[in-house]
Amino acid sequence: MDLPRVNEPRRSRLRADGGDEGFDVAREIFEQEDTIFANESLLEIDHVPSADRIVGRDDEIRMLAEELRSAVNGHSPENVIIYGKTGTGKSLVSRHVTSRAKELAKDGVSIGTAYVDCSTHSTETQAVSTLARHYNEPNVTQLRVPETGLSTAAYYERLWTVLDLQYDVVIIILDEADLMTDDSILMKLSRAGESGSTSCRIGVIAISNKIEWADDLNERVKSSLQPKEMAFQPYDATQLERIMENRTDAFQSGVLTSDVIPLCAAFAAQDFGDARKAIDILRHSGNLAYKQDAEQVTETHVREARTEAEKDRFKELIEGVPQQAKAVLLALSILTNNSAQEEFATQLVYRQYSNICKTIELDTLSERRFRDILKEQAFLGLIDIQKENRGRSGGINLLNRLVEDSEIVYEILIDDNRFTELDDNLDQRRVQDW
């Protein structure tokens, strides 16, 4: 077992011992002139470019503005559901249009805007709490909105009070609304006016990556929301190029070789026209060039960056997962490493998982819970699950397969303190298990 550690490069660079000849290493790094980037923040994910830098979404902006037009006059805006693949400019356009609406509101009309990321605030309570806290100006309202601890109803109460005191109209963006565990917040927001909870007009922009989401919405929700639906198409390669062209001032002049942007665009276009990915690759390319002390960013950097961007995302995904889920993934990666197969029946994985838990004295979960964890990982895209029916001699089975290379998964997981001791034990164990 002498695979290279995934973390090794970083670790060795950070190590305090050996190698330095007494000068101030940290200072050397910090004071180093950035020869590649002029303003890296232009390439950050949530950077909202100014209006003239938004590419190829004029129609979408126009349509959305149309739906929100009444807001600037102090009337109720339409509710909107926007769907489209990731990186097609959904949140960008929403943020842009709402902030323009706020700026261009007629005299005497005060518009509030809010942006809620439902992937991190996935329950009704969290979302309302976030909203109330976002809008609340303690000086004006004399209210405090705690992060947790209140009942959902209490959060709504505060939200209504805050809105009444401060705004005529608010426009609320619910990003990744499909990740919401239930849709009652949509109901409550759209009913708030008619039920007399607040006199503030409320418009909701719900953004979803899944096209089916709008169809799955509860009929009751749909009828009270009466949403207008908009679909965003993926960017084509030309648009992606222009998007990146617009951000070249993130780099020092002359650093980008001519084929860098077209190549980033081509890669991203392959991946469903995802602008976020295009910019990710561009940023990674720059970072690579910087690390290698290159004078220019070249095609080679881009190709390398593409795989690196993918791995980064993947590593973050695994590291962010709870302990038990890691044990489950570890079980699956060990099985895959030690067998010609790639798919394993749930029962088999469960046995391997139980072994792991016993060895490191981690609580062994019930099989039922274990199945749920597998399913959660499948939802994250780490595992692929196939259904199989062995009929009378085995009933229904799920076959679980790691999406990524099992050796890499194993290396990432074994770095977790809790599991490292396993690494040493494993060589002997493996012989008897297999």
Next chain:
DNA sequence: CATCCACCGGAAAGATGGGGCT
């Protein structure tokens, strides 16, 4: 072609722990 295997997944409720309110 009805049966039946044994695994799947929904429902409900318990445990734990974070926090606010009066």
Next chain:
DNA sequence: AGCCCCATCTTTCCGGTGGATG
């Protein structure tokens, strides 16, 4: 302090599933 609310993770129980099998 004592009570309430919520989120998250977990267990227990049990009806559902659907193609290989005889």
